[in-house]
Amino acid sequence: MDGNDQVLAAEDLYKFFGTAAGKFAVVREVSFSVPRGKLVTIMGPSGSGKSTLLHMVSGLEPPSGGTVHLAGHDLYALSERGRTLLRRDTIGFVFQFYNLIPNLTVAENIKLPLMIGAGEHAVVAAGGGEADAPGEDHFRQLVADFDLEAKLGSYPHQLSGGEMQRTSIARALIARPTIVMADEPTGNISTSAGEEVMRLFRRSCDELGQTILLVTHNPRDAAFSDEVHFLKDGELHEEHRLAGDAVTPDGIAHSLNTLGI
Numbered sequence: 001m002d003g004n005d006q007v008l009a010a011e012d013l014y015k016f017f018g019t020a021a022g023k024f025a026v027v028r029e030v031s032f033s034v035p036r037g038k039l040v041t042i043m044g045p046s047g048s049g050k051s052t053l054l055h056m057v058s059g060l061e062p063p064s065g066g067t068v069h070l071a072g073h074d075l076y077a078l079s080e081r082g083r084t085l086l087r088r089d090t091i092g093f094v095f096q097f098y099n100l101i102p103n104l105t106v107a108e109n110i111k112l113p114l115m116i117g118a119g120e121h122a123v124v125a126a127g128g129g130e131a132d133a134p135g136e137d138h139f140r141q142l143v144a145d146f147d148l149e150a151k152l153g154s155y156p157h158q159l160s161g162g163e164m165q166r167t168s169i170a171r172a173l174i175a176r177p178t179i180v181m182a183d184e185p186t187g188n189i190s191t192s193a194g195e196e197v198m199r200l201f202r203r204s205c206d207e208l209g210q211t212i213l214l215v216t217h218n219p220r221d222a223a224f225s226d227e228v229h230f231l232k233d234g235e236l237h238e239e240h241r242l243a244g245d246a247v248t249p250d251g252i253a254h255s256l257n258t259l260g261i
């Protein structure tokens with residue numbers, strides 16, 4: 001595969017944290033990549049280093065060692081400002097606890113990335129732009145696909161967990177980011193709402209060519225992926241990596257069993 005087809009490439013990443021007991025590695029020797037248009041999952045139990053890894057590959061937390069290439073840029077060779085802009089322009093984030101703005105409506109939350117000018121496709125919604133505002137078609141499409149029409153004027157506290165997460169995914173997709181990064185997006189919602197969320201991710205890959213990196217401890221989520229990496233105690237176990245047709249609930253259960261996680 002040619003390098004341009006990798007949206008994200010992590011090479012030999014390490015992260016050490018210091019505690020009173022000394023320095024310990026939370027992430028060790030981790031390399032993986034995310035091909036364009038694919039849904040790649042990093043799966044591991046609580047405390048295995050998933051969030052730390054996601055923070056490193058998204059530019060939020062410098063690694064103790066190793067490199068990250070995001071959208072063709074050596075992430076940690078950039079200035080802090082350069083990294084912030086690259087993150088803003090290329091990544092759509094989805095979090096376990098949604099991170100919606102409480103005093104904005106669903107519609108306003110979804111459109112937020114357009115207002116702050118993220119991405120080459122993003123546009124600043126001009127005052128009074130109404131139906132013709134650039135980005136409006138995509139907004140309408142997402143709202144319909146995500147079944148949020150009836151909720152556009154609601155505030156986050158008036159929504160179910162599933163509705164909040166669908167809102168936050170629509171917000172992540174609105175500026176057509178190069179990659180969506182999701183940290184345990186189904187961790188706080190019901191099983192059926194979680195399945196709906198994963199179907200929406202799968203669909204945005206299949207229909208929009210969206211690239212997605214997901215971290216989760218949930219095997220049901222992982223089963224929607226093109227590729228699954230297994231993280232245990234901060235290490236990726238490449239011999240258990242699953243791809244393509246091998247990504248099945250049984251295959252995932254088998255890898256988890258063999259790894260003892």
Ligand SMILES: Nc1ncnc2c1ncn2[C@@H]1O[C@H](COP(=O)(O)OP(=O)(O)O)[C@@H](O)[C@H]1O
Nearest residue numbers: 017018026044045046047048049050051052053
């Ligand atoms: N800033 C930090 N300082 C010290 N230890 C940390 C820090 N962040 C995470 N850790 C530790 O690193 C380990 C992995 O954490 P995390 O990446 O959050 O795992 P996960 O997301 O898989 O649950 C945990 O033991 C956690 O306590």
Ligand SMILES: [Mg+2]
Nearest residue numbers: 050051052183
């Ligand atoms: Mg975490």
